[in-house]
Amino acid sequence: MRSRLSVLAMLLVVAALVLSACAPAVAPAGAPAASDAGATVDTTAAESTGGEPIELRVAWWGSQNRHDRTIAVIQQFEELHPDVKITYEFSSWDDYWTLLTTEAAGGNLPDVMQQDYARLEEWVSRGLLSPMDEYAADGTLNLADVSESALSGGRLDGKLYGVNLGTNSMVVVIDADKLAEAGLEAPALDWTFADLEALATALHEKLGIWGFSGGLSNEQLWKNLFLSQGEWVYNEDGTALGYENDQSLIDYMTMVKRMQDAGVTMTREQEIAETGSSVEQNKIVTGEAAMTYIWSNQIVAVATAAGEGRNFILVPMPRPEGGASANYLKPSQFFSITSQAKHPKEAAMFIDFFTNSVDANKVLMAERGVPVSSVVRDALGPLLDVPQKQMFDYIGEVEPTVSKLPPPDVAGHANLITNVYWPVVWDPFLFGQQSAEEAASALREQGNAVLAESAQ
Numbered sequence: 373m374r375s376r377l378s379v380l381a382m383l384l385v386v387a388a389l390v391l392s393a394c395a396p397a398v399a400p401a402g403a404p405a406a407s408d409a410g411a412t413v414d415t416t417a418a419e420s421t422g423g424e425p426i427e428l429r430v431a432w433w434g435s436q437n438r439h440d441r442t443i444a445v446i447q448q449f450e451e452l453h454p455d456v457k458i459t460y461e462f463s464s465w466d467d468y469w470t471l472l473t474t475e476a477a478g479g480n481l482p483d484v485m486q487q488d489y490a491r492l493e494e495w496v497s498r499g500l501l502s503p504m505d506e507y508a509a510d511g512t513l514n515l516a517d518v519s520e521s522a523l524s525g526g527r528l529d530g531k532l533y534g535v536n537l538g539t540n541s542m543v544v545v546i547d548a549d550k551l552a553e554a555g556l557e558a559p560a561l562d563w564t565f566a567d568l569e570a571l572a573t574a575l576h577e578k579l580g581i582w583g584f585s586g587g588l589s590n591e592q593l594w595k596n597l598f599l600s601q602g603e604w605v606y607n608e609d610g611t612a613l614g615y616e617n618d619q620s621l622i623d624y625m626t627m628v629k630r631m632q633d634a635g636v637t638m639t640r641e642q643e644i645a646e647t648g649s650s651v652e653q654n655k656i657v658t659g660e661a662a663m664t665y666i667w668s669n670q671i672v673a674v675a676t677a678a679g680e681g682r683n684f685i686l687v688p689m690p691r692p693e694g695g696a697s698a699n700y701l702k703p704s705q706f707f708s709i710t711s712q713a714k715h716p717k718e719a720a721m722f723i724d725f726f727t728n729s730v731d732a733n734k735v736l737m738a739e740r741g742v743p744v745s746s747v748v749r750d751a752l753g754p755l756l757d758v759p760q761k762q763m764f765d766y767i768g769e770v771e772p773t774v775s776k777l778p779p780p781d782v783a784g785h786a787n788l789i790t791n792v793y794w795p796v797v798w799d800p801f802l803f804g805q806q807s808a809e810e811a812a813s814a815l816r817e818q819g820n821a822v823l824a825e826s827a828q
Contacts, residue, residue: 446460514724547663584663600696610826628802651670
């Protein structure tokens with residue numbers, strides 16, 4: 373038996389509820405179990421660490437599909453390294469950061485944590501992550517088959533703090549059958565926000581369901597808006613907003629409110645009620661919405677949850693009129709070694725296994741994004757099912773035209789989003805308490821104050 377933390381922590385709670393899980397998790401349908409016959413090269417013989425038994429702690433966020441696949445790979449690693457026993461912690465996105473922040477304050481971070489590109493710089497600046505260069509240099513972490521472009525997102529000041537677990541980009545998912553039922557066509561690859569509003573409205577009017585699910589007020593769409601215009605939301609030193617003109621944001625906010633008021637999308641109250649839901653609970657899965665947006669790797673979880681017989685189309689994110697691509701290629705997430713790790717070398721061994729083992733990746737099947745190892749990509753090619761192939765094809769399709777990878781979020785980002793972006797800007801606007809102009813002005817005034825203070 374092993375203990376497993378199931379994260380239900382709220383922001384001010386200093387401990388998580390502890391649950392026990394007795395039986396090993398079963399690999400999801402379509403994924404080989406850890407002990408499947410047909411293993412290729414790297415799980416045929418167990419290796420001892422040569423010392424005392426080691427308990428390695430690993431944490432990640434994600435869908436149930438990710439949990440099952442990751443646990444199956446953990447079992448593979450333990451079979452290969454019988455002296456290493458892994459305890460794991462997993463949760464939804466919001467609960468994950470609450471728990472890990474609490475653990476960091478208590479000096480009790482896991483050895484390996486899943487890390488996000490947007491938060492990498494913040495965690496490094498707080499001294500919570502350790503560079504992995506020494507393990508890459510001595511071969512514990514083999515990066516020979518990984519391109520520098522795939523690694524660059526995990527480097528800060530020339531040091532490697534995160535190993536990319538997959539290449540990813542945002543995507544609009546359209547229910548192909550709903551589209552056909554409404555007698556409508558898929559949008560062009562360079563579609564605009566005006567096209568999005570028109571298509572979502574037509575789907576809603578013809579089918580009586582939400583034309584689009586997922587909060588269009590999400591911070592990621594704010595970022596995409598300015599990225600498409602060749603700008604960024606923050607200045608270089610993180611002390612203020614990075615754009616001068618608020619008009620494009622005002623226009624975008626006005627469109628979002630118009631769509632919500634018309635019932636084309638969920639109301640803000642409904643969005644709040646959905647906070648913390650997994651990707652499997654997205655309204656497109658249940659057929660209550662015709663479109664949504666996700667990260668490209670999440671199409672695997674969406675398609676799995678939707679079940680047999682469902683057909684989806686993947687198109688790039690919409691853009692403002694005259695804008696460049698609103699997409700960029702992003703490390704889907706990283707594995708990092710925390711500065712509080714008790715077993716950093718074994719942590720590097722686990723990350724190496726996750727990155728390079730063909731057997732492990734036959735279980736993972738690119739659920740976190742297109743694998744960074746060229747050897748693994750080649751091995752998985754013939755094994756891809758429909759959603760996995762869609763993901764690979766989508767990345768190949770958008771890669772030639774994507775905008776440049778923006779910098780990681782600045783130190784004051786989380787503070788701005790939590791204390792300004794939602795309570796001062798979007799919520800009062802969507803609840804009809806202020807105009808779009810007033811909301812954009814509040815973001816600039818109060819957001820700049822928060823950023824300047826956080827950068828000190």
